[in-house]
Amino acid sequence: MFEEMTYETIMRSMMEDMPDDIDTSEGSLIFNACAKQAVRLEEAYLILSGIEKNMYADTADLEHLIRNGNDRGCYINQATYSEIAAQFNCEVPLGSRWNLDEYNYTVFNVINDAEHIYRLGCDEPGAEPNHITGELEPIEYVENFEWGRSIKCILEGTDQEDTESYRARLLATYNYRGFAGNREYYKSRVKELRGVYGCKLERVKTPSDRIAITIIGQDYRTPPQDVITATQTAVDPIVNSGEGEGFAPIGHRVSVTGVKETTVNITTTITCESGYTTEALTSYINQAVDEYLLSLRKEWEENDTIIVRILQMEAAIVKIKGIIDVTGTLINGIDDNLQITDKSVPVKGEITCT
Template sequence: MYEDMTYETIMREMMEDMPDDVDTSEGSLIFNACAKQAVRLEEAYLLLSGLEQNMYADTADLEHLIRNGNERGVYINEATYAEFTTQFNCAVPEGSRWNYDEYNYTVFNVISEEEHTYRIGCDSPGSEPNRMLGDLEPIEFVDGFEWGRILKCTLEATDQEEVESYRARILNTYNYRGFAGNREYYKSRIKEMSGVYGCKLNRVSAPEDKIAITIIGSDYRTPSNDVINAVQTEVDPVVNSGDGVGIAPIGHRVIISGVGETEVNIKTNITYDSGYSYEDLKSYITKAVDNYLLELRKKWEDSNAIVVRILQIESAIVQIDGVIDVVGTTINDSEQNLQITNGTVPVRGDITCT
């Protein structure tokens, strides 16, 4: 709205408004006096432009987008914290703090006193620590400590919701109104829950009338059992199904399940540039295939079928530096594109390159 109100424009208009007998040349008394005001006015117009943009959800920055969303009852999915199973050579105090790499951890409670296994949580939110397994070092002295290691991640953390995904959810509230358990009500409420990126609803008539809701989780893959159980409890607890204890209205019996996965096994023939081999480019090929399948999974919520195309796989691989050509690609031992119509999502299986 105020893009044209620059210092130059303001100065030109101010000088044009001066009487003809006043010297308005650069360096004159009136020019210098107005120049200071023009700078301040340009700053004021920039602030007004920012205020105008942040008033509306389609142009607001993240801080003001969150405030817009709060007014609509649409809250951003904050980053969550990962939990792990760890083992030590000795008993360690609950609440003791530990370090691995760049992350710190806190011991929550004991799992097995005999085996010295404990449940710990990462102090930093976000998904980065999920797959970081290694040796722990105490932040403060622990009597008898010799070694400690992270064995496995028992509750994966999630990153804060992407800005554009959150913006889309807010804008969607202006087009649809969810109420009394209609389809949009369920979709909007469930997608606000931690670890859920999308969902599909179906009605199941037999053996009894129920609402079947399938959710897709982190990395647009099958969510963990913890996420599925948490969503089930919040929507329609199993022990009180149909009683309206969760967000589902009285009479709605809801079954929550995670999306299934279809493994995509790829075989292909690659011609490499001089000095390159499959071992050199293996990680790049894997990443290229993963990125393509991720884009397909992102379309799951709004698609009745997903097609994994051989042409797209070859196109993704051939763009890697060191690859000259890709031919003879098969998916699950078939020379045809893979059509997924059973509601599952494609995930990478084995990649065989010759």
């Protein structure tokens, strides 16, 4: 809005307004007096331009975008902490702290007392620690400790939401009205909860006040029970169902369940280039199938039917370096596409290559 209000423009306007009998040449008394004011005015216009820019969600910087979103009840997704399952040779104290690579972890609770498996939380938020595995070392002395190792990530941490992703989500709130109880309200609130990557809503006919919400979790698969329980509590606690203790309105009885999974077993015949073998390419084949099924799972929220197609499966595998042909593919023993209509999601089962 104020891009044209530069020092030169302001000075030109000032000098043009001077009487004809006044010397306005550069270095003159009136020129020097106005020059300092022109500098200050240019700075003021730059500040005004920044204020105007940060008033609106489509041009605001991150700090002001968050403030815009807070006014509309659309909050940025902050970075979350990853959690791992770890096994030790002995019992370790709850609250004890451990180091793995460049990250520190705190023991939360016991998963399996007999096998000394514990749930640990990373001290730093973000997605980077999710796939770090290795040996754990105690930060302080732990009696009888000999070894400890990370088994798997049981809850992935996430980075703070990308600025442009948040901006798009905030701008989308201007296109709908999420009112307590309508479908858009439920979907937006449920998807803000940790560990929930998507959801589907269905009104149960009997009893008529029952609403069924199915959620999908990390990697677009069945979420762990603690995520389902936390979601149920946030939406409509079981002990006070229908009383409006969660964000579900009074009179809405909500039941939350995790999405079911359909196992996809693959049998196929692979022709390899000279120097390559099916056994050597097994990990790449598994990865290709995983990525294809993941792409289908990501569409679960918007579709009631998911079709696992043989042609696309073969196309994903044949892209692997060293494979020149894929034929005779069967899905769950059948030479046909797998059509999933029970609202479950496909996950990789056994892959048999000949």
